[in-house]
Amino acid sequence: MIAGNRLGGRYRLLHPLGEGAMGIVWEAEHIATSRRVAVKVLRVPSPSHRYRLCREARLCGAIAHRNVVEVHDASETDAGEAYLAMQLLHGETLADRLCRKRRLEQPEAARIGRDIARALAAAHAKNIIHRDLKPSNVFLHQEPGTEGFVVKVLDFGVAKDLNADDTLVTERNGVVGTPAYMSPEQLASPHDVDARTDVYSLGVVLFEMLTGVRPVYPLELKEGHSLRLRPTPRVSDYVMNVDAELDDLVAYCLEQDRQQRIAKTTAVADRLDLYLALRACTAPRVTESWPPREARRATRDWPPPEPRITQSWNGREGASWIPETLPSRPDGSTAAAMVRSQAASTNAAATSMRWGPQTLNVLGGLMSLILVAVMVGDRMARPAPMPAKAERGIASVTAELAALQRPKCLDDPTVGDESRSAEKAQGTTPKKK
Structure with a gap:
C-alpha cells in the first residue's frame, strides 16, 4: 500500500497514521x-486477522456509543483484502499522554476512567466483553471547535460476544489480550470471562494513570505452569494525598477474587x-483579577446617554447631539421632539437651577463670618482670669502675716518707760533719730 x-x-x-501488530492505519x-x-488495512493477510477485522466492524457498529470509535464501512479491495473505514480521530492515545506526563492529576484520571467505564457499560449491555483494554486502546480525541477531549475506546478485535460461540485466540501462546492488564481468571482461561474481567482491566488503567506505574502483577508463573497469587497493591502505597474514594474504588476493581470485585462498570462510572x-x-472558586486601573479616563465606545430635559436646546451646553431618529411616539411625534418641547418649557427653571450652587456658597460664607464674630465677642466680654501662680502667692503672704506675734508695747505702755528710766540711771540718754 502506498x-x-x-x-x-x-x-x-x-x-x-500508525501501525500495530495486525494492521496499518x-x-x-x-x-x-x-x-x-481512518482506514485500517491488514499488514499480513491471514484468515484469523481477516476474521478479527470483520468482527471488530460488526461489534463496534452494534455498540454505537459516543465513547466508542465509530465505524463507517467495512469491505474488501479489488485484490480481496479486507479493510475497515473508521472515524478519523485527532489527538493522542492515553499511552502517549502517560509517556509524556508519567501520571495524571486525580480529576483528569477520574474523568478518563469514567468515560472508559461508560463505553464498557455500553458494550456490556450488548453482551460484548472487550478483553484487551489498555492505554494504547484508549484515544483522547480532540473534536474541532470544542474544548477538551472525548475519550474513545478502540480495538474490539479480540472482544468476546457472549451471545455467540466464540473460540478466537491469538498466536501469542494462546493468550487473548495483554497480560499486564488481564485479570487472573482471564489469564487462567480466555473463555471464562464476563463483565468483571473488563472491570479488572479498568482498575489497572486507573492505577497506572494515578501512580505512573502498573500494579505488581497478581499472578506469578511457577515451574510447571502453576500460578501463585500476590497481594493486591493500593494507590495510596505509591502516591501521597490520594483521595480515599479513588483509593478504595481502584482497590475494589483490582480484587483478585471476582466474587469480591465490583460487578458492573456502570457502578464504576457512577462512583467516578x-x-x-x-x-x-x-x-x-477562582475569582477573576481585574486589570489595573489607568490613571487617565478611558474612552467609551458605547453611545452617550440621553440628555436631561433641564438643558436648553438652543445649541449650547452639548445638548444638540440628540438625533431625530429616536423611536416614534404613539401620536406620530419623535421622542427627540418631545424632549425638546419639554426643555423649552422649562428653560427658565433650568437657568435658575444653574445658580443654585453659587448661592449656597455665598450663604455658607456669610454664616461662617457671623459664627466667627460671635465667638470673638464672647471672648472679649469675659474677664481675664487671674493667673494661678499669683493666686498662690497672695495666699502664702496672708498666712505668714497671721502667724506673726503682736508686739507687747502695743498692749502695755509701761514697757517703754522702764527702759528709759534705766538709761537715765546709767547716765546715758537715748539718741534721737
Whole structure:
C-alpha cells in the first residue's frame, strides 16, 4: 500500500497514521463525498486477522456509543483484502499522554476512567466483553471547535460476544489480550470471562494513570505452569494525598477474587461521576483579577446617554447631539421632539437651577463670618482670669502675716518707760533719730 492507492474504488489513501501488530492505519478520503476517514488495512493477510477485522466492524457498529470509535464501512479491495473505514480521530492515545506526563492529576484520571467505564457499560449491555483494554486502546480525541477531549475506546478485535460461540485466540501462546492488564481468571482461561474481567482491566488503567506505574502483577508463573497469587497493591502505597474514594474504588476493581470485585462498570462510572461532582462543588472558586486601573479616563465606545430635559436646546451646553431618529411616539411625534418641547418649557427653571450652587456658597460664607464674630465677642466680654501662680502667692503672704506675734508695747505702755528710766540711771540718754 502506498499513498494514492484506491481501496475498492471508494477511498483514496493519503498518508499512514500508525501501525500495530495486525494492521496499518491510513488517513484516507472518501472519493464521492471528500470525507476524511481512518482506514485500517491488514499488514499480513491471514484468515484469523481477516476474521478479527470483520468482527471488530460488526461489534463496534452494534455498540454505537459516543465513547466508542465509530465505524463507517467495512469491505474488501479489488485484490480481496479486507479493510475497515473508521472515524478519523485527532489527538493522542492515553499511552502517549502517560509517556509524556508519567501520571495524571486525580480529576483528569477520574474523568478518563469514567468515560472508559461508560463505553464498557455500553458494550456490556450488548453482551460484548472487550478483553484487551489498555492505554494504547484508549484515544483522547480532540473534536474541532470544542474544548477538551472525548475519550474513545478502540480495538474490539479480540472482544468476546457472549451471545455467540466464540473460540478466537491469538498466536501469542494462546493468550487473548495483554497480560499486564488481564485479570487472573482471564489469564487462567480466555473463555471464562464476563463483565468483571473488563472491570479488572479498568482498575489497572486507573492505577497506572494515578501512580505512573502498573500494579505488581497478581499472578506469578511457577515451574510447571502453576500460578501463585500476590497481594493486591493500593494507590495510596505509591502516591501521597490520594483521595480515599479513588483509593478504595481502584482497590475494589483490582480484587483478585471476582466474587469480591465490583460487578458492573456502570457502578464504576457512577462512583467516578459522583467524585467529580463533589470535587467541583468543594473546589475553591477562582475569582477573576481585574486589570489595573489607568490613571487617565478611558474612552467609551458605547453611545452617550440621553440628555436631561433641564438643558436648553438652543445649541449650547452639548445638548444638540440628540438625533431625530429616536423611536416614534404613539401620536406620530419623535421622542427627540418631545424632549425638546419639554426643555423649552422649562428653560427658565433650568437657568435658575444653574445658580443654585453659587448661592449656597455665598450663604455658607456669610454664616461662617457671623459664627466667627460671635465667638470673638464672647471672648472679649469675659474677664481675664487671674493667673494661678499669683493666686498662690497672695495666699502664702496672708498666712505668714497671721502667724506673726503682736508686739507687747502695743498692749502695755509701761514697757517703754522702764527702759528709759534705766538709761537715765546709767547716765546715758537715748539718741534721737
